[in-house]
Amino acid sequence: MAASTDQAYLAMEHSVRSRVPPILTDLYQFTMAYAYWRAGRHNEHAVFELFFRENPFDGGFSLFAGLTDCLLFLRNFHFSEEDIKYLQTVLPPDTDPTFFSFLTTLDCSAVSISSVPEGSTVFARVPLLEVSGPLAVVQLLETSLLCLVNYASLVCSNAARFRxxxxxxxxxxxxxxxxxxxxxxxxxxxxxxxxxxxxxxxxxxxxxxxxxxxxxxxxxxxxxxxxxxxxxxxxxxxxxxxxxxxxxxxxxxxxxxxxxxxxxxxxxxxxxxxxxxxxxxxxxxxxxxxxxxxxxxxxxxxxxxxxxxxxxxxxxxxxxxxxxxxxxxxxxxxxxxxxxxxxxxxxxxxxxxxxxxxxxxxxxxxxxxxxxxxxxxxxxxxxxxxxxxTCTHQPSLGCVYKLVEVSGQPKIKFTEDPEKTTLPGSKNVYRLLDTEGHPFLDLLCLSEEPPPVAGVSMQCHLLGHGNTLYCVTPGQVIKLRQNVFSKGQLTLPLSSVAESKARAQICIHSLHPRYKCLQQPDTYTVAMSEKLYLLLCDVKAKNTSANNFLLQ
Amino acid sequence: MAASTDQAYLAMEHSVRSRVPPILTDLYQFTMAYAYWRAGRHNEHAVFELFFRENPFDGGFSLFAGLTDCLLFLRNFHFSEEDIKYLQTVLPPDTDPTFFSFLTTLDCSAVSISSVPEGSTVFARVPLLEVSGPLAVVQLLETSLLCLVNYASLVCSNAARFRxxxxxxxxxxxxxxxxxxxxxxxxxxxxxxxxxxxxxxxxxxxxxxxxxxxxxxxxxxxxxxxxxxxxxxxxxxxxxxxxxxxxxxxxxxxxxxxxxxxxxxxxxxxxxxxxxxxxxxxxxxxxxxxxxxxxxxxxxxxxxxxxxxxxxxxxxxxxxxxxxxxxxxxxxxxxxxxxxxxxxxxxxxxxxxxxxxxxxxxxxxxxxxxxxxxxxxxxxxxxxxxxxxTCTHQPSLGCVYKLVEVSGQPKIKFTEDPEKTTLPGSKNVYRLLDTEGHPFLDLLCLSEEPPPVAGVSMQCHLLGHGNTLYCVTPGQVIKLRQNVFSKGQLTLPLSSVAESKARAQICIHSLHPRYKCLQQPDTYTVAMSEKLYLLLCDVKAKNTSANNFLLQ
The missing domain is CATH 3.20.20.70 (Aldolase class I)
Structure with missing residues (x-):
């Protein structure tokens, strides 16, 4: 397809898809936004990650999709007068009316998104999107982003399996x-x-x-x-x-x-x-x-x-x-x-x-x-x-949207279910390829860490395997996510459907057969850097150590 | 909810839902429309029925929903210039250009709809909608109507089960x-x-x-x-x-x-x-x-x-x-x-x-x-x-849209799979209630037949039971479908969400427990009148009798 035709499609699509309004979300996002605002925390810088915990269809991989819709949604994010009028009827009557004036001023001009490109092969527990910006705004985005990514990625992955x-x-x-x-x-x-x-x-x-x-x-x-x-x-x-x-x-x-x-x-x-x-x-x-x-x-x-x-x-x-x-x-x-x-x-x-x-x-x-x-x-x-x-075998993808940092402080959800514990801090994600060009490990690092280097061996910790150290030498290193949205604007051109399709084909082609076989595939390895591991231990320890606040 | 509020919601909804354009359909509807037009048959009066063949979730009943969306879609049915321009690129290059001018003139002003009210309990094989009008137009409506009814009815029925x-x-x-x-x-x-x-x-x-x-x-x-x-x-x-x-x-x-x-x-x-x-x-x-x-x-x-x-x-x-x-x-x-x-x-x-x-x-x-x-x-x-x-147990409802009459001639699809044979002719549907007010049988009659009469015994043929005669005496008779759309206009006010919800509650309440138990419910009886049965036999016979046209 010619580039100009692509642009024509994107223009048209823009006019159609931008219709997803910011009130297409769960009420609790507003309830929380008000409480943040009331506590004066709404502008604290927060970082959320979007990921899923298991590949759908008992598969060895997934395809990531829905990014274009997310970006169009973000670019058009603002509340109409009608939205605000409705919200006033829904939040408790004692809600401070100044909050609604605050809502009318909101947009995504302070939001940044780092994302895996649309059509990429992705794996469970790898953060696909990192959304950062003012706490109240990035919280408000949760449901809409999940709605736009979940089904898109699910049906795209299902189609890949059919293919x-x-x-x-x-x-x-x-x-x-x-x-x-x-x-x-x-x-x-x-x-x-x-x-x-x-x-x-x-x-x-x-x-x-x-x-x-x-x-x-x-x-x-x-x-x-x-x-x-x-x-x-x-x-x-x-x-x-x-x-x-x-x-x-x-x-x-x-x-x-x-x-x-x-x-x-x-x-x-x-x-x-x-x-x-x-x-x-x-x-x-x-x-x-x-x-x-x-x-x-x-x-x-x-x-x-x-x-x-x-x-x-x-x-x-x-x-x-x-x-x-x-x-x-x-x-x-x-x-x-x-x-x-x-x-x-x-x-x-x-x-x-x-x-x-x-x-x-x-x-x-x-x-x-x-x-x-x-x-x-x-x-x-x-x-x-x-x-x-309908993706009969699994009609939903369980993407979640988890807070990993507020005001520079790393955050985790540390529940009694270890599977649901999240990883703290803003991260970079690197895909390590073997010498034949097959991806074999996705590495989560803290943002400030230098990237792994091809040919240089390094140690990391496998997710879900406690403190076992794992030594790897990448043949190539790819930075998996790109900055796609900053200051309210797209920082890269939107991928057309044809481009995303081509990317999906290339990605699946380069995937080792052991991950793309449809029955009983191997589990692709996701690991964290030593620094991230130490941070996790540190935050966990703080979460479980004695709290002295009752002695205050 | 007050009536005026209802109207406000409906007005708003109208502006949102009318966005379903007539090109949200399968290409073959256009391919067929062209072939009908080419053969000069596009204005023949045709009757289609929309129904499903099995209750979802192995249940004993379903709820019908999606009608409001269908009616708004019909009321706004027309092709934009952009639609036509696109269709010209998609149909074969030797398509007669006059056909596209014909498409620009189309609307639903000659279409009539008879429908079960939204929120009603319904059963497998009962025609929920009857759509009649010019052959080419009512054919073009198929996919959009199925799309609007299938999921709405499925998730509504699922919710009823959860309740x-x-x-x-x-x-x-x-x-x-x-x-x-x-x-x-x-x-x-x-x-x-x-x-x-x-x-x-x-x-x-x-x-x-x-x-x-x-x-x-x-x-x-x-x-x-x-x-x-x-x-x-x-x-x-x-x-x-x-x-x-x-x-x-x-x-x-x-x-x-x-x-x-x-x-x-x-x-x-x-x-x-x-x-x-x-x-x-x-x-x-x-x-x-x-x-x-x-x-x-x-x-x-x-x-x-x-x-x-x-x-x-x-x-x-x-x-x-x-x-x-x-x-x-x-x-x-x-x-x-x-x-x-x-x-x-x-x-x-x-x-x-x-x-x-x-x-x-x-x-x-x-x-x-x-x-x-x-x-x-x-x-x-x-x-x-x-x-x-996602209706995990059954993520789709298999509504179909079948031709039952063209130019006054009854039609059937008479396949090698007897389950998939359709019933000919334009019909009325009556729900027969016992003396306690519980529905016990839905009766399909030809349009021209008089309705069954309460207290008067009558004979009918159970669907799927060959020529066995069944004798029933209804305590009450309800005409199940209403004329809701005629000459491009709604003939009844749209049901608000609150009204449809109230109807669903009343219908489920009046349903006998044997049909609404969630595991192994009884099969609700659907039957046809003697006249309809005779017509079916007649049309079947014509379909299987020797064809002499090769001797022409």
Whole structure:
């Protein structure tokens, strides 16, 4: 896609997505903001981290997505008069009215964001976003940012798994709009499954807004709406290279008779309505003929009707495209359909039948895509809806947003559940690659620490493994996060959908197979620097040591 | 809620929801529309039905929702120049350009909708919406209508199950915004789970748009942001009935010492930061004090800190509200917390502690709400997020949109899978109630048939039971669907959220327990009239009888 086109999409998207208003958040963000404000702490400099604790789908990796939406949200963050008026009715009546004047002044001009680029492979417990700025403001951002990252990353990661299950050749089209959580759920699904590895979508608006290629031909209702060949109109076509008009109804009936004979199909089982529907469609789309052939019976009616119309089109010099199967044993049917295409090709000498494609759809899951590789199948393209967009196996990603620093003081949540303890302080994240270019460890360091150096061995502490020291020598070091937002402005151009998709492909390609296998992958190593480890010990100790304040 | 407020909400909602543009649909709707137009069939009168084939969650019933969104979508249905320009790039280059001019003229002025009211209990295979109008237009509506009904009805039905599992007394608050499919997924979840039986939401925008009561107090980050009592500001409070300023830091420390003694808690385990956070919050919200008490340790720190601040507030004449528990065994903890409240009440003679409430949250599911009734629990309110909004057990509802009539001709999809065969013709749907007012059968009749009559026995055919005749005598008969949209206009006022919620409650209340039990409910009976049955046989016969068109 050309850069200028990308910009056009981004401009359009901006006008659509900037609609996420700052009151799309949980009430407690305002309740807390007021309490901070009341205590005079609202402008203290705070740092929050956004991360998830486990890769979704029992997988070895995830893809990070949703950043563009977050940045557009931040850039447009301000409260309308209507918002404030509503908040006044919701907060307690004794709330100091000056607080609402304070809210009207808020924006993200003092907020900074450091983020993993959209489309990157990411792992559990690595902070994906660091959000810093005035305590009250960055607290108010929590729910909206989580909402924008959670589903985007989840469906993007799910799409990547479908792509890995399908292998690189099979075309994948996303069909989930009708099964998603409303209009925006559907749009997000189309956009982020494209980034994660899908080729196309059926969602026209996603095509318009994000430049995702769109595709689609006909539903069963088109077929059932026809009854009789009398409905065919116009009844004549001009061959592709010009010339006399040809009566295509008569021509198609002729082909159907020959096809029925060739395939041993009883002509009385052929649905006149189905033939009519296909012929009408072929007349409308002589170069894009691709009907759904299972409305009544693939073998007795749909397939012979397709062949008859396709042979008519071929005779007139057009190239039919293929068929869609939407029920039954898709693999088995596809093999039978392909064999009929070959039979036609040989018997009627129509080479065009060699390039016909077969599309499958109907409840396709990661599992069924995986099976496709094991079974004999002639499917060229798969349409996936429900299981992709609802992420059936795990319909939510548990991203959290945790405070790690206030006014220069490192903070942790140190609960009785050690899994939920957070890591203190503002950090940098480095991805260490082995000498073959495969990532093998993500290292969390304090912001002030120098980066690890390629070829130089270093010690670190594995997350969740107590005080065990681990010695590594990176082949290459990549700084995982970039500063993307500062002083209310984007500091890097927004990634287009095409750029994020390309990044995802590169990242997944460079990932070692042991992390990207879909079943029982190895756990990718995340570690912290010695300094961060010492800080954690120090903050923990302060949290558990005797408190003397009661003696004051 | 007052009618005028309702109208205000609806007006606002209108401006937000009308944003669903007609290109938020699958491309094949346009591909088919062109083929219909090309064949001159686009203005044929067509009738589609929207229904689902199985109740979600293995349940005995569902709630229907999404109608308001559908009606607003229909009322605003038209293609913008930008839409058309984009469609021109997507349809094949040989598409007749006149088609795009035709698209610009389209609206829903010739479309009629008959629908079940929003919030009604509904059952599998009953047509919930009947959409009739020009073939090309009503075909174009398919995906958008499915998208607007599917998730709305799914999450509304899920909420109803959570309410049934919880019983009528427990307050339920929806907290799912961060786990939903983006902003609109979150908004839909808040709106429709309120209709389904939830009392409140954390989602502020849902409050503003739909009038759902909002609630929320503090997150753990509020607690971890505080370290030392020096951060408390202001340090004095005025008692509720006026008078001298009181040093609340000293007062709270005094109460904490007494509490620690009473509960046998070691004062060195109490987190100064947690006490500070609670005290600051209490100062900001003297009449709305409800902190989350599990940031560090409920028993060693959170609960004693709560009691100390709450006792301070009580001493100053304020009424603290309660606590939130967000981890651990919620039932067990709630019992322990309640016992401490009683201990305080007795020991310190603070009656205010008798009315404290306990809120639970953290991964709450339908199952865990059910367990609550079996275990000893002192929880007054539950917050539910992920499992509610993602509908974990079944994250999509499979509504379909099937053609039943074109130009007065009944249509069916008659596949090799008998479950997927549709019922022909435009219909009326009647709900038959027994003499006690419980619905026991939904009857599908042809439009031209007279309605069943209360007290008069009649014969019908059960769906999926072949030609078995079934004799019933309704106690009452309700016409299930209403004409809600005609000639481009609403023919009934839109249901407000409050009205739909009230309807849902009434409908569920009148449902016999055998259909609303959550495990292994009875299957509600859906039947067709004798006339409809005969029509189905007739259309089926035509579909399977010998076709003579090849002899033409």
């Amino acid at each position: 890995l299950a399908a292998g690189p050749k099979l075309k994948l089209i996303e069909l989930g709009l009708r099964r998603a959580q409303g209009p925006d759920g559907g749009l997000s699904a189309s956009r982020y499954s494209h980034i994660g590895g899908f080729d196309m979508t059926s969602n026209v608006m996603a095509g318009l807004l994000f430049g995702v290629p769109v595709s689609g031909t006909m539903a069963h209702s088109y077929v059932t709406s026809f009854s009789s060949l009398e409905e065919v109109w116009p009844r004549v076509m001009i061959p592709s290279d010009g010339g006399e008009r040809v009566d295509v109804v008569t021509l198609t009936i002729g082909w159907l008779k020959r096809i029925c004979q060739l395939l041993g199909v009883k002509s009385e089982h052929v649905h006149e309505g189905e033939l009519t529907a296909f012929l009408s469609f072929g007349i409308a789309y002589p170069q894009n003929f691709l009907p759904v052939i299972d409305t009544y019976s693939v073998k007795s009616s749909g397939l012979p009707c397709f062949c008859a119309v396709a042979l008519t089109l071929c005779e007139l010099g057009y190239q039919p495209v293929g068929v869609r199967l939407d029920s039954g044993d898709l693999c088995k049917l596809s093999v039978e359909v392909r064999s009929v295409f070959l039979q036609c090709c040989n018997h009627f000498e129509v080479k065009q039948f060699l390039s016909l494609i077969i599309i499958g759809s109907n409840g396709v899951s990661e599992q069924s895509l995986g099976d496709l590789k094991k079974k004999k199948s002639e499917i060229d393209m798969m349409g996936v809806g429900t299981h992709l967009v | 049934l599992a919880a019983g009528p007394k427990l307050k339920l608050i929806e907290l799912g915004l961060r786990r939903a499919q983006g902003p609109d997924g979150g908004l839909s979840a808040s709106r429709y789970s309120h209709i389904g039986g939830f009392d409140m939401t954390s989602n502020v925008m849902a409050g503003l748009l739909f009038g759902v009561p909002v609630s929320g107090t503090m997150a753990h980050s509020y607690v971890t942001s505080f370290s030392s009592l020096e951060e408390v500001w202001p340090r004095v409070m005025i008692p509720s009935d006026g008078g001298e300023r009181v040093d609340v830091v000293t007062l709270t420390i005094g109460w904490l010492k007494r509490i620690c003694q009473l509960l046998g808690v070691k004062s060195e385990h109490v987190h100064e930061g947690e006490l500070t956070a609670f005290l600051s919050f209490g100062i900001a919200y003297p009449q709305n004090f409800l902190p989350v008490i599990d940031t560090y340790s409920v028993k060693s720190s959170g609960l004693p800190c709560f009691c100390a601040v709450a006792l301070t507030l009580c001493e100053l004449g304020y009424q603290p509200v309660g606590v939130r528990l967000d981890s651990g065994d919620l039932c067990k903890l709630s019992v322990e917390v309640r016992s401490v409240f009683l201990q305080c009440c007795n020991h310190f003679e603070v009656k205010q502690f008798l009315s404290l409430i306990i809120i639970g949250s953290n991964g709450v599911s339908e199952q865990s709400l059910g367990d609550l009734k079996k275990k000893k629990s002192e929880i007054d309110m539950m917050g539910v997020g992920t499992h509610l909004v």
